[in-house]
Amino acid sequence: MESKKINKLVLASTNSNKVKEFIDIFSKNDVKIIPQSRFGIDSVNEKHITFVENAIEKARHVSRLTKLPTIAEDSGLCVDALNNNPGIFSSRYSSLDKKNCSISNNSLLIKNLHNIENRKAYYISIIVFINYPNDPIPLISEGRLYGKIIDEASGNNGFGYDPHFYIPIFGKTVASMTNEEKNSISHRSIAINKLMNKIIYG
Incomplete structure (x- = not known):
């Protein structure tokens, strides 16, 4: 598949922060991202127990409705000492019925790590690309960003657990980074770059 044939993609997400990050990163590859909200599509229920299955479900749902x-x-976020939790429940860690409760999610995370010395953690991103709803061979890529969890929040940029996710080699949290810094190392940018290589070179 030649890169010139991929100039726009529908993104199956209603998270405004995530949409912005995708737009910023994909623009460097000259690919326009169109969020599903542009088509008035609601989110699909994330009922699976793995990141891959949830991503595929979301992609098929949106592609089925847009035909694109x-x-x-x-x-x-996967934390070593918490058996890789919150994991797939990261956006609804503090309440399974409500998503993107960053303040309460972070509070619960720090509470659950009280008196625990091991603070190693990583962000993981699984991205799926499909050409059409029933595409039998979805392209799948993975990116990880390693760091550790700190008790005191730091930084006003980013979202989710970023204020508590500390990157030792940078000496600051993800929320303390500029968008350019974050997009150069993030789990999402790693996964996107891998995906673009698969799309272009097969």
Whole structure:
């Protein structure tokens, strides 16, 4: 598949922060991202137990309604000492009935790590690309960003667990980084770059 044939993709996400990040990163590859909200599409229920299955479900849902090539992502925070939780429940960690409760999610995370010395963690992003709803060979890529969890929040940029996710080699949290810094190392940018290589070179 030649890169010139991929100039726009529908993104299966209603998370405004994530949409902005995708637009910023994909623009560097001259690919226009169209969020599913542009088509008035609601989110699909994330009922699976793996990031891959959730991403595929979201991609097929949106592609089925738009009839267009679609990408979808499922991502989360995995903490060593918590058996890789919150994992697939990252956006609804503090309440399974409500998504993107960043303040309460972070509070619960820090509470659950109280008196635990091991703070190693990583962000993971799984991105799926399909050409059409029943595409039998979805392209799948993975990106990870390693760091550790700190008790005191730092930084006003980013979203989710970024204020508590500290990157030792940078000496600051993800929320303390500029958008350019974050997009150069993030789990999402790693997964996107891998995906673009698969789309272009097969």
